[in-house]
Amino acid sequence: MEEEIKFIIDSTKEAMGKAIKHLEKAFINIRAGKASPSMVGSVMVEYYGSPTPLSQVANVSTPDGMTISIQPWEKGLIPEIEKGINLANLGFNPMNNGESVIINVPPLTEERRMQLAKQAKAEAEEAKIGVRNDRKNANNEIKDLDISEDMKANLEIDVQTMTDNHIKKIDELLASKEKEIMTV
Incomplete structure (x- = not known):
């Protein structure tokens, strides 16, 4: 039972980490005015x-x-x-x-900067949806476990904490990318 719980937590953490890695790759493709x-x-x-x-x-x-x-x-x-x-x-x-x-590489117009910032926001939102789906999957797996209700509740709290941390990281990445895009 212990290894089942560990597997659920580890696979959820890995899936949420993949959402952030995907977001970082997507942000690389959104140009911010500087040639790269x-x-x-x-x-x-x-x-x-x-x-x-x-x-x-x-x-x-x-x-x-x-x-x-x-x-x-x-x-x-x-x-x-x-x-x-x-x-x-x-x-x-x-x-x-x-x-x-x-x-x-031509300098970005203000209008183009706004479009790129909007694109970055959309990518970040996709990553958040992915993290929330990972949370939902983990919670469903926890519900199916044959353990006490208290342990289930504690595990769900752990998964929620993990979700909050990953969403916070996504928000930080987005703020950094928006700053980079909007800096002339």
């Missing part, structure tokens, strides 16, 4: 007939806050990299200087 190599992370390049992630055919760096520099390992890939960036529909206009592909 992760902004072109989804770009696929045609390399010897097969689609290949950009990071596997070029070095991606950010020389300053408004520029992404892509240095291909083979110069012949420059047109393919430009094509891949355009196909990824990121809203960037790649330029090449014969050696590398350069993307100037």
Whole structure:
């Protein structure tokens, strides 16, 4: 019985942790005005007939806050990299200087910042829903256990405390991301 309880608590904690990890990944994809190599992370390049992630055919760096520099390992890939960036529909206009592909990241407008903040809020809300669903699942499993009502109540309190801590963490992540988005 003891290991069943431990399993329920551990699996719930792990599931709630996964919701936060997913939120952090989602936040990485929401740009906050500064150029970052992760902004072109989804770009696929045609390399010897097969689609290949950009990071596997070029070095991606950010020389300053408004520029992404892509240095291909083979110069012949420059047109393919430009094509891949355009196909990824990121809203960037790649330029090449014969050696590398350069993307100037335009500063965000106030309206776009508001949209990104709204998108961040929606992602955070999805994570909260995931955590609450994990709580519900744990409580249902606790109800099915063959233990005293007092122990069930104590376990449900433990699960609620875990839920509150994870929701607080989500709120902190959201506040941090909103601050990053709204900072000009």
